[in-house]
Amino acid sequence: MSDLRQLFEPYRDIARFDEPMSKHTYFGIGGPAKVFIAPRDIEKLTEIYALCKENSLPVFTLGNGSNLLVKDEGVDGVVIKPEITGITISGTNVEVESGYPLSQLIMKCGNEGLGGLEVLAGIPGTVGGAVAMNAGGEHGAISDLIASIICLNRFGEESLMVKSAITFGYRASSLKGKVIILSVNLKLRKDFPTDLKNRVDDIMKGKSASQPLSDKSAGCFFKNPPEKHAGELIHKAGLRGYSIGGAKISDKHANFIVNTGNATAKDVLSLMAHVQDKVRDMHNIILEPEVEIW
Numbered sequence: 296m297s298d299l300r301q302l303f304e305p306y307r308d309i310a311r312f313d314e315p316m317s318k319h320t321y322f323g324i325g326g327p328a329k330v331f332i333a334p335r336d337i338e339k340l341t342e343i344y345a346l347c348k349e350n351s352l353p354v355f356t357l358g359n360g361s362n363l364l365v366k367d368e369g370v371d372g373v374v375i376k377p378e379i380t381g382i383t384i385s386g387t388n389v390e391v392e393s394g395y396p397l398s399q400l401i402m403k404c405g406n407e408g409l410g411g412l413e414v415l416a417g418i419p420g421t422v423g424g425a426v427a428m429n430a431g432g433e434h435g436a437i438s439d440l441i442a443s444i445i446c447l448n449r450f451g452e453e454s455l456m457v458k459s460a461i462t463f464g465y466r467a468s469s470l471k472g473k474v475i476i477l478s479v480n481l482k483l484r485k486d487f488p489t490d491l492k493n494r495v496d497d498i499m500k501g502k503s504a505s506q507p508l509s510d511k512s513a514g515c516f517f518k519n520p521p522e523k524h525a526g527e528l529i530h531k532a533g534l535r536g537y538s539i540g541g542a543k544i545s546d547k548h549a550n551f552i553v554n555t556g557n558a559t560a561k562d563v564l565s566l567m568a569h570v571q572d573k574v575r576d577m578h579n580i581i582l583e584p585e586v587e588i589w
Contacts (some may be wrong), residue, residue, distance in 0.1 A: 299330055302350060306343060309333050316365040316589075319357060319376070321419065323511045324560050325365025325589075328355075328374040335378045337392075337477055344475060345451045347373050355589060356475050358424020359396065362513050365589045366560045375475070377423060384409070388442070389481040393423025397430070405495060410486030411440045416498040417506075419514070423476040428587070429463045434498065438463035442482045446474035453477065466518055466585050507547045511554035516567065517582040525582055526550035532573040539566040564588075 303310040310332045316325030330352075334340040347354045353372030357363070379392040382400075384407060391400060397420050401412045414434035418425065429438045441458050448454040454474075462469040470476060502508060517525040529535070529549035537544045541558030544566070545551035552563055571582050 302346065303330060303332065306332060306334075306339070309335070309339075314374070316360075316370060316374070319374075320360035320363050320365060320513070321511060322360075322364055322513050322554050322558075322563070324367075324554060324558055324563065325363075326367045326369025326560075328370040328372070330373040331376070332373065333376040333378045337379055340375070340377055340379065340475070340477070341447060341451070341453070343373075343375060344447050347375075348451050354475075356423070356427075358393075358421040358427070359419060361419035362424065362428060362430075362585070363587050363589065364513060364560055364563055366564075370589055377421075377475070377477075379477070381478070387483045387485060389483060390478055391422050391481065392478045393421060393426075393476040395422045396420075397422055397425050401495065404483060405491040406488055408486055408488050408491070409483040410491055411481070411483040412437075413491050413494045413498070416495040417502040417508070422479055426476055426479055427468055427471045428466055429468045430466070436463070438468070440481045440483060442480040444470070444479050445477045446470070447477060448474055505548055507545045507551050507553055510545065510551070511558075512545070512551045513586045515548075515550045516552045516584060516586050517550055517570070518585045520580050520582070523580065524550075528574050528578050528580060528582070529570055532570070532577045534570055534573060537566070537569070539569065542566045544570070 312330060313327040314331035315327050317323050332343055334343055355370055355372055355374045357374050357376040377394045379394045381392040382395060383390045401416055404412050418430050425437050429436050443457045445455055519525050526549040534544050535549045536546045540562030541555050542562035543553050543555050545553050552566055574580055574582050
């Protein structure tokens, strides 16, 4: 650790060591990261990424920790959380840096009369995290709006990628774990601010009524199988309200695992495995986690 402290001495104002990841996830769960660093501009981010590559240090890129479970053992590497939040709006084009909060972007673009992002209302996290996992729901996905991205590639070089060079899937993309997203160019459409606000309000009312938004969770835990809803499968398996340790299947929505206050990652992973076993036995379907696990 002394070597790491020396290595990151030039960034001592933004670097922390043995930082509990429970402080940086919506779950409120997670062991320590050897190094946690939050660069506030692209130049510093590029320098830090190059330093990690030169010293063969594993790099984990953190958005807002809203779709993440970190194991109790922690992270054996460097967690980089880009806190870059620049934004430029030109007509219906929006160039936004990866650390910009998605909820704020939805509100800002709505006020500007730019439509498209409202379908992502209620999805927490940063723009970069949303793009990497192709965040979305029943109303649409962020990949529908992407024109291009700028990223740091595996060589640490700044690179422009047009949408056609990126593979997007259901809660997945070819970017995840391969690059660090710096900024995203979104192509939106003109719309009326009042109409956009009404759509956001309608989506949020629906989510508030059906999802445990105030509980500590990572959102929907499992991906929906083709033509099925994971929550319904879990409910039919009789698991709504089932708990292991401090981890519990939400009474409100069966595809949410919530931290009731003292859950460990081991509790969540044990509950995940139990759910998978029960759903497989009853429905002959293997549920895959939507949540990223470090």
